[in-house]
Amino acid sequence: MLNDINQSYIKERIKDWKSRLNHMYLLVEGALSDKQNIVCKKTRHTTLYEELMQKYNVDSEDIPILDIYKNKVIIATFKPVGLWVIGANGRIDILTKSGAYIVVDTAEIGKKPAWKVFTPKNRKYGKNLNSSLILELVNQA
Amino acid sequence: MNIFDELEVQYHEIDNQYSSIEFDCIRHGWSRKEQKYKRKREINDQAYFVFMFSRLEDRIREESAKLIRNKKSTISSWKQKASWEILPSQPDAELHFKKRLALLTEKGGRDFNLVSDYYKERNSIAHGGSFFNPISMPTVIIELKRLHRVLKS
Numbered sequence: 001m002l003n004d005i006n007q008s009y010i011k012e013r014i015k016d017w018k019s020r021l022n023h024m025y026l027l028v029e030g031a032l033s034d035k036q037n038i039v040c041k042k043t044r045h046t047t048l049y050e051e052l053m054q055k056y057n058v059d060s061e062d063i064p065i066l067d068i069y070k071n072k073v074i075i076a077t078f079k080p081v082g083l084w085v086i087g088a089n090g091r092i093d094i095l096t097k098s099g100a101y102i103v104v105d106t107a108e109i110g111k112k113p114a115w116k117v118f119t120p121k122n123r124k125y126g127k128n129l130n131s132s133l134i135l136e137l138v139n140q141a
Numbered sequence: 142m143n144i145f146d147e148l149e150v151q152y153h154e155i156d157n158q159y160s161s162i163e164f165d166c167i168r169h170g171w172s173r174k175e176q177k178y179k180r181k182r183e184i185n186d187q188a189y190f191v192f193m194f195s196r197l198e199d200r201i202r203e204e205s206a207k208l209i210r211n212k213k214s215t216i217s218s219w220k221q222k223a224s225w226e227i228l229p230s231q232p233d234a235e236l237h238f239k240k241r242l243a244l245l246t247e248k249g250g251r252d253f254n255l256v257s258d259y260y261k262e263r264n265s266i267a268h269g270g271s272f273f274n275p276i277s278m279p280t281v282i283i284e285l286k287r288l289h290r291v292l293k294s
Contacts, residue, residue, distance in 0.1 A: 051274065067167075074168050082275035086190075086262055087284065091277050095164035099157030100182075104277040118279040120160075123153045126279065 007056045013109075014048065014061055017083045017090055020105065020113050024092070024129070025066050028078065031131035032068070038138060039069045050084050068138065075141035078103075089113075096120070096141050103129060144196055145286050152189040152278065156182060186276045187266045193285050194263045197256070200289050202232035205241035208294035245292045256288060 025042065032038045042064040049060035066078035081091040088104035099120030106126070107114040116126030117133060127133055142150075159182045166175035212225040229236050239257060246252045259281075262274065 077164060077167055084274050086258070086274050086276045087281035088277035091275055093160065095160050095167065097161055097164055100160035100163075102277065102279055104280055106280065116280070120157050123149075123279045124283075 005052070005056070007058055010052055010056045010058045013083060014053070014058070016110075017048075017080075018061070018063065020090065021063065021080060021092070023113070024103075024115065025064070025078070027129070027131070028066060028068075028134050031134040032138060035138070037071050039072075041067045041069065043067070046080055048080070048083065050082060052084055068141075070138065070141065076137060094137065096137070098140070101137065145193065145282070145289065148189060148193055148196075149282050152185070152282075155185055156278070159185065183275070186278055189278065190259075190276050190281065191263055191266050193282065194259055197259075197285055197289050197292075198238065198263075199232075201238070201241055201245060201256070201292055204292060204294040205236075205244045206230060206232040206234070208244055211294065242292075245294065252288060252291070255284060256292075259285075 025040075029040045032040060044065040044067065045062040046065055047060050048063045052058075053060065063080045065080070067074050068076040068078075075096065077095045079093050079095055081093050083090050085091045085104065088106060089109055090105045092103040094101035094103060094117075101120065102118040102123065104116055104118075104126075105113045106116050115129035117129050118124075118126050159178050163175055163178040163182065166172070166178060206229070209225060209228045210230045213222065213230065216222040216225065238260060242253060242256055246256075262276075
């Protein structure tokens with residue numbers, strides 16, 4: 001596997017990561033679309049510049065952060081933490097006032113994402129990321 | 142409650158406190174303080190990862206030593222016994238960690254590779270490596286607990 005790593009492989013992984021995040025954000029926005037007092041914004045970003053990118057001379061990338069507002073007050077932030085993660089194929093933290101929801105892709109590289117969410121109250125068992133979990137998160141915030 | 146459970150509870154308490162503060166900083170636009178707490182969480186992840194891995198490391202040393210002692214005392218054929226006699230019987234004796242691991246699980250198998258990856262990361266953190274990869278602590282803790290249970294002599 002290590003022998004297969006080169007600059008184009010790294011770029012492909014980044015493209016895939018951005019695509020997975022985009023699909024996740026679409027899922028979140030879709031789940032909240034009929035909520036009158038909820039607004040989703042992607043005006044901030046975080047920088048992706050991980051060790052392998054530096055090693056293979058790949059430029060850093062801006063990765064959008066998704067902020068959720070309820071009655072004009074920010075209640076949750078989807079913050080991408082990293083792509084090359086020990087124990088998962090990418091990690092995003094959903095930061096809230098009650099702590100962080102740790103979201104990780106547990107699927108193998110190149111496979112359809114299998115997002116698992118570890119909530120602030122239960123970090124022992126991962127739940128599937130779906131519309132009902134997003135609504136639950138927003139209602140609790 | 143075993144040591145993994147205790148550490149897990151403590152780790153998550155700290156991470157939730159820090160992430161709550163990190164979120165508060167975002168709400169108020171305090172970007173420097175936000176970065177500070179982001180970094181605190183990263184260091185907390187690394188510290189607990191190394192701490193918890195050390196529990197697994199101890200387990201692998203103990204179990205591999207137990208296996209060596211058992212083989213030395215039960216094998217009667219001198220030919221078979223000879224290869225075990227050259228291995229140390231004590232868990233703290235000098236024998237490379239991955240060689241100990243290979244006594245408990247198939248070299249190149251999933252568990253062997255997983256522990257080897259964690260070991261590499263542990264060495265990088267413990268010996269002041271200049272880079273670090275983010276850690277998915279909830280999934281790593283699940284694996285560490287499982288490995289602690291299944292890696293036996």
